[in-house]
Amino acid sequence: MLAWTTTPGAPGGLTLREVPDPVPLHHELVVRVEAFAPNPGDLAMAPTLPAGSVPGWDGSGVVLAAAADGQGPGVGERVLFLGLAGGWAQHRTVPHTMTAAAPDDVAWERLATLPVPATSALRALRRLGSVLGRRVLVVGATSAVGRMAVQLAARSGAEVVAVARDEQQHEALRGLGARETHASLAGVGARVHGAIDIVGGHHLVDAYALLEPGGTVIALGHAAGADEHFPYGAFVADPTTADRSITSFFLGTEPGLAVEMGYLAADRTLDVGAIDLRPWAELPSWIEAADRRPAGRVVFRVDHTDRP
């Protein structure tokens, strides 16, 4: 089969090569990959892999071989999936715990945008407990994860406070369910029950300062690539600041994501935003254009013409 393999010095650090078909473990399925949408995590991890590796976390496709342990979707089912490598290929293996069946009428490209961003947003929200009637802050709300967090929090009954530096996106964020929109955390007046922070740096510090007693910040992403410096007093507890916490998680090692992925795939009302669909031959040049990429999700359609 053909796969994009890590190649130091090549455009985008990748070359398309013939590689052996992947061999599944007992709990893994083999899928024919139809589409994938690179995430920041994929892009950060790819250059760190040994030469000849196949990067790629999530995507959509068709089951070619069911898991030997009998669990998960069966042969011929349309699926969306997540695994920590091997996705930028015509075929890949995925654990059944991270693979869900998808409805027939949902396009490959839409399914490919869901596994990492939407499942991360859902898992982050779960960590905040019940958000019904509570204020939930989403920092970096225009991001792929942030858009999902806004929508899922709103439908869970939260009063969503969205922070995004691009004010031109604020109306759209209100359309997704945000009750308040702000260009920076300085504009957020009242305290919040919980926060999902996708940006990090001073945003994380400021989000923590906005928590009610007992509140939690999920430090989900670090898009700003900046350090966090907490001033003296940030962790001094009094009746107005007690029992606040910061936590994090890594989606790739979260147990049992299949049920949530199935829920997200079947929900046609989630707005995944505009999709820029491209042939997979453009993957290296798109990676090379890192600083000049327009906002929005890019999905690559896998070419199977060399191997039907």
Ligand SMILES: NC(=O)c1ccc[n+]([C@@H]2O[C@H](COP(=O)([O-])OP(=O)(O)OC[C@H]3O[C@@H](n4cnc5c(N)ncnc54)[C@H](OP(=O)(O)O)[C@@H]3O)[C@@H](O)[C@H]2O)c1
């Ligand atoms: N913990 C996990 O398991 C997990 C899972 C999924 C994702 N993540 C992480 O979550 C983050 C977001 O992922 P994504 O797919 O949603 O990314 P994305 O769609 O590429 O969005 C990145 C967002 O960060 C914002 N941003 C970047 N630098 C900023 C800065 N200096 N100040 C303010 N905003 C800034 C961008 O705002 P503009 O639109 O204004 O440019 C954009 O909204 C990444 O760090 C990713 O690695 C972690």
